[in-house]
Amino acid sequence: MGETMEHSAQTHHQHHETHEGHGQDGHEQHSEHGGHHQHHGHAPAATWQAAAQATLHCLTGCAIGEVLGMILGTAFGWGNLPTMVLAIVLAFVFGYSLTLRGILRAGVDFRTAFRVALAADTLSIAVMELIDNGVILVWPSAMDAMLSDALFWISLAISLVTAFVVTTPVNKWMIGRGKGHAVVHQYHH
Known part of the structure; x- marks a missing residue:
């Protein structure tokens, strides 16, 4: 790296x-x-649009992992804590996987791609998961809502939107310092 x-x-x-x-x-x-920021070796501009795109990328992986973790935890009859842990682990797995897929398509070897994904996404996913799960924890009865309950889906949607709003400035700050998704950018041609 x-x-x-x-x-x-x-x-x-x-x-x-x-x-x-x-x-x-x-x-x-x-x-x-055209501004020349799109060629190899230059980081993207730290715009709100670039930050929102990076955050949306992380949010997609996190949402897939969260929902899958909750479905599996519920299907296995697990309690809240193991289900939440599984959802968080899967959020990281899917978040990293989406980044890895793009970098590997650029012809980068797996070891380098994995290190870039870790550098690009770890802080973003961690902040997103902290906010997302924090909202669910403090929302009355959200932890006990079942997949068939409207409360489950409403609280999940609001927690993900809240996580997006909080994580976007973090990603903007990281991109502005040549970190986060600025690292991934150099592999997209």
């Missing part, structure tokens, strides 16, 4: 030096590339 970040910084520095040597023509060429 350190080599990847070092390579990215070196590539960015070399690219910047190349444009400095071009004077005005270099700036014109740079603007022709």
